[in-house]
Amino acid sequence: MSVITSTAYSRDLGDELRRLRETCTGMGGRALAVNLGWDPSKVSNIEHGKVRASEIDLVQFLTACGKDIDYFEDFRQRYKYAFEEYVVQVSGNLRTVAMAESTANTITSYTAQAIPGLVQTSEYADAFFRLGGFVPEERIPRSVQLRMDRQAILRRHDRPTCLFYIHELALQQRVGDDRIMEDQYARLLFDAHVVRIVPRDVVVPSYGCVLWEFEKSRPVAFSETDLAQVFVQDPAAIVRTRLLFNHLAEVALDAEQSRSKLAEYVGRPREDHDEPGPRLA
Missing domain, CATH: 1.10.260.40 (lambda repressor-like DNA-binding domains)
Structure with missing residues (x-):
C-alpha cells in the first residue's frame, strides 16, 4: 500500500x-x-x-x-x-459528481446549451429529463429529486464559492412551457450573484465543463456528454480549463450586466419568448 x-x-x-x-x-x-x-x-x-x-x-x-x-x-x-488522471464513467452516474461537489471549496462551470443542474428548478429539471426520451418515465421523479438534493450544498453555511458562466443561447433554449421558463429565469435572477451571462453573439470554443477545487486535493476538471462523464486531474488539462475560464471572465457580462440581462428575460411578455431561436420542448 x-x-x-x-x-x-x-x-x-x-x-x-x-x-x-x-x-x-x-x-x-x-x-x-x-x-x-x-x-x-x-x-x-x-x-x-x-x-x-x-x-x-x-x-x-x-x-x-x-x-x-x-x-x-x-x-x-x-x-x-x-x-x-483521466476517469470515464457512464453518463448519469451521479455519485462521484455529488461527492466532488459536496467536498469542493470552489466550483466554476460553463454551460452552453442548458441551465446548470445546481441552479435548475425542479420543473425545468423534469422537463429536461423528458427531452429525447433518454430517461425512462419511471426514473424521472428520482432523477429530479437527486438533482434537487445536490443543490443543498448551496444552502450550507460553509457553501463552496460558485461561479456559473451560462451562454445566453442556453437561456433561449425552450425546455418545457412558458411558465417553466419564466420560473427558471426568476431562479437565476435570485442567484444572480453567482451567475455571469455570455452574450449570444460570443463564440466559445467549448461545449461546457466544470472545475472543482479542493482545500487539500488537486483540482478536478469535469465534462459530460450523452454517453460519458470524464473526470480529469492531468495538470495540462487543468491549465487548459483555467485558460477557458480566464477567457470567459473577459467576454462574459459582469455581475451587474448579467443581472440586468436576466431581468430582461424575467420581464418579457410571453409572446416575446416566441422570437426566433431553438426550441427543445
Missing part, C-alpha cells in the same frame, strides 16, 4: 468503503483495523481515497464487511481505475 495523490473517483470509492464498514459491521475505523490486524491509519487512508489498496487489502476489507467474491470482483474492476 503506497500513498498516492487522491482523485475524485478514489475519494468516492473510499467513501463507499467507509459506508460499507459502518452499515455492515457497525465498527469504527480503529475497531476494524484491530480486527484486520492493520494500523488504524491504513483504514483511514483507504477510506479517504489517499492510498491505492492492494487486492489483498480489498479482499480482507470487503470480507470483514460480509461481501462475497462477486462483490469483490465488481469493486476490484472499479477500483483499479480509481487513481488514473
